[in-house]
Structure formats: structure tokens, C-alpha cells
Amino acid sequence: MENDSAQHVRFQNLQEDQMTFNQVFEHIVSFMRSRPAGNYRLIVGTDSQIHPQKTIFITGIVIRNKGKGVWACIRKVTVPRKMLQLHERISYETSLSEEVVSLFTEERKRQLIDIVLPHIYQGASFTMEGHIDIGAGKKNKTRKFVQEMVTRLEAIGVEPKIKPDAFVASSYANRYTK
Incomplete structure (x- = not known):
């Protein structure tokens, strides 16, 4: 049973369109169960692109098993104006990532951890990351x-x-903002 805020949120990837968050979560669970002794990173990141009449935001969800594959999907949000203020855009990107992360309730996170838990002593792991498309370099306007x-x-x-470590935002999500 999905909570109300999760019902209107839709995700897609190359195989499926209009996935609910429950469907996304089930894909992640089955991906992890296929190799429960893996090294998993669950990553959420958002990027945006300004277009002539709108700004497109793409939030990526990526579950990665180091060296053994990946499953991913995106959520697209369109704002019907050019968001030219950098702080507003970066803040909204972060808000969209926070919204998706919040769908991974404590109960859901526990379900994912429980998959790898019996295999911790064989090196299994699970971490959750948020990728932000900003940088701390001297020349970076977002620093x-x-x-x-x-x-x-x-x-x-x-x-x-x-x-340069925020590849879900700066590379995966970025690809779909164009």
C-alpha cells in the first residue's frame, strides 16, 4: 500500500514507463535479492536544464552492485518557466532528491538492509547516497x-x-534533461 504522496510520483526507464514508487522499490528489492552478498549503493540525484519555455528536472534512482551491474530509473518534473536563479534551481534539485529519498521510509530501508545483512561477513554492504550537481572548485559558480x-x-x-563524485546527478540524470 502506497502513501498518498507516493501515488502521484511516476518513474520510467528504457524498459518501463509510468512506474509507481512501489514498482520501483520492487525492482530494487529483486535486483538486490538476485545477489544478496553484493556491495550496494542506492543513489538518488537530480539535475536540471533550462529550455526556452521551461526548466526540466530529472531525478535518477540508481541501485548499483559494484562490478556486478546496475538498475536505474528516472522521474521527470517540468517547471513551466526558465528558472534562471542558480540558487533557486539548485535548491529545487535538492528538494526533488529529498522528496524521492523520503519515499524510502525507515521500513523500506530496513527491508533493503535485511537483504545484505546475512552476508555482511562475506563483504556485503549497503549505503544510500544523495548526489548533488554542484562542485566546490574555485571556478564553480555553485560552490x-x-x-x-x-x-x-x-x-x-x-x-x-x-x-566529481556525483555521477547520478551530473551524468545519468543530466542525459535526460536535454
Whole structure:
């Protein structure tokens, strides 16, 4: 049974369109159950692109088993205006990631951890990351927002990653914003 906020959220990938979050979660569970002794990283990240009449936001969910494959999907949100203020756009990207992360309730996270738990001593692991399409480099216009966005993701219990380690936001999600 999905909660109300999860019902309107839809995801897609190359195989499926209009997936509910429950369906996404079931894909993640079956991906992890296929190799319960894996090294899993569950990653959520958002990127955006300004178009002439709108701004497109893509949030990616990626479950990665190191060296053994990946399953991923995206959620697309369109804002019907050009969001030219960098802080507003970065903040909205972070909000969309926070919204998707919040769908992974404590109960759902426990279900995923329980898959790898019997295999911890064989090296199995599970981590959850939030990828933010910002960087701390001197020339990066987004560097002044790093601390704020990192703190927001830490507050909801995910490990924040920024460029160059934020590949779900800067590469996977970015591909679908065009």
C-alpha cells in the first residue's frame, strides 16, 4: 500500500514507463535479492536544464552492485518557466532528491538492509547516497551552495556526494534533461 504522496510520483526507464514508487522499490528489492552478498549503493540525484519555455528536472534512482551491474530509473518534473536563479534551481534539485529519498521510509530501508545483512561477513554492504550537481572548485559558480545542500541531505540520512563524485546527478540524470 502506497502513501498518498507516493501515488502521484511516476518513474520510467528504457524498459518501463509510468512506474509507481512501489514498482520501483520492487525492482530494487529483486535486483538486490538476485545477489544478496553484493556491495550496494542506492543513489538518488537530480539535475536540471533550462529550455526556452521551461526548466526540466530529472531525478535518477540508481541501485548499483559494484562490478556486478546496475538498475536505474528516472522521474521527470517540468517547471513551466526558465528558472534562471542558480540558487533557486539548485535548491529545487535538492528538494526533488529529498522528496524521492523520503519515499524510502525507515521500513523500506530496513527491508533493503535485511537483504545484505546475512552476508555482511562475506563483504556485503549497503549505503544510500544523495548526489548533488554542484562542485566546490574555485571556478564553480555553485560552490557557495555546497554546505547548505550537503547539510540538507545529511539531515535526511543520506551520504551527500558532490562533483566529481556525483555521477547520478551530473551524468545519468543530466542525459535526460536535454
